[in-house]
Amino acid sequence: MKNNLLGRLALIALLAIVSTACNKNNDGITPQTHDANVYQQIMHANMTQMNAMKMTGDPDHDFAMMMSMHHQGAIDMANEVLKSGNDPMIKTMAQNVVSSQTSEKSQFTQFLSSHQAVASDAGKTFDAMAMQGMDKMMKAQDTRFLSGNSDVDFTALMIDHHQSALDMAQMELNYGKVDSMKQMAQKIIEEQKTEISQFQDWLIKNKPY
Template identity: 50%
Template sequence: MKNFLKLITLSAIVAVMSACSKDDDKIKIQGHDQNQMMGIMHQMMAKLDTMKMTKDPDNDFAMMMRMHHQGAIDMANLELKSGSDATMKQMAQSIISSQQAEITQLSAFLKSHPPHGNDPDFDMMLMDNMKKSGKQADLQIINGDIDHDFAILMIGHHQSAIENSRLELIHGQEQSMKTMATNIIDAQMKEIGQFQDWLLARGNK
């Protein structure tokens, strides 16, 4: 009887290990330096690093978000060009349309709004958020599948925009920028949920 139980236990262990091995075979990882989506992310972060802060929260939020939105548009354009999933392509087109419209608004605001604030704490927190976002992106597992990588990286990209928008709501003075910050939070939280649902339905592959 003992030998029979041992045999059953051993068989169960072998079955589990075999299943794990099969699952592991399905996991693909691509180096970040070879990944197209990550390349766009790194280019965006490099541009953000060169942004000259003015200590005016509304002005600096607008400058940062304009660059941030352009990064999302560049990633979405790559999804439209090289992706294959209809849902991801639809989301990419939606992101391009909405964020291009916001870039137009941000540019108009910057043109008509000379910096006049003095809030160095906002700039410091803004930079900290961007650095944290860059580190988080570098921790993501990406596999070279355009649809997957677009979804996984856009989640972090949106989370960064949401954190910075929340800072604008606390430190900003201009109602137009505070309204945009609120709209960004609402829209991108919804999109994060859509990206997460899509990834979970695919088993994050």
């Protein structure tokens, strides 16, 4: 009888501990469903558009085409955090993303309007690797913890998005032939490496989990 009483008291104590832990979690950050997250919605819509692109097999042409659409995803995400975010540093970085990538999109558009695509084995390799890179980015983003905090979620997902741009730019350096596109690829690598580091530093200091 005494043992049963002690057992029941122990069970009650354990349940109290579990309940307290659950309440602490409930008082903290609750993960947001990915489909409900506005940044994930932007990225999935952008990826759908990229998957619908008709690749030419020309590495420079397809780099310009894919990177232009990739930039649009970053611009859309940056405009969202400018609207719904609160952190001054993140808003400044988002405005830089909008300005720089809008300018680069214009350069890509100009190149595409004057460049005649010519398929090659190198281009086919580029296309296959680029699409694998896009899939890698989406898998990384689909496994991110999303808090519903606009500044935090934008920053976390932009790190993955920028890394994808770095990967694609490196592919252009490896397989591209046109100097202007290779120069743009190098510029993207240099700029977005720096931005990734800045985003990471901010996230380490400000993540709510």
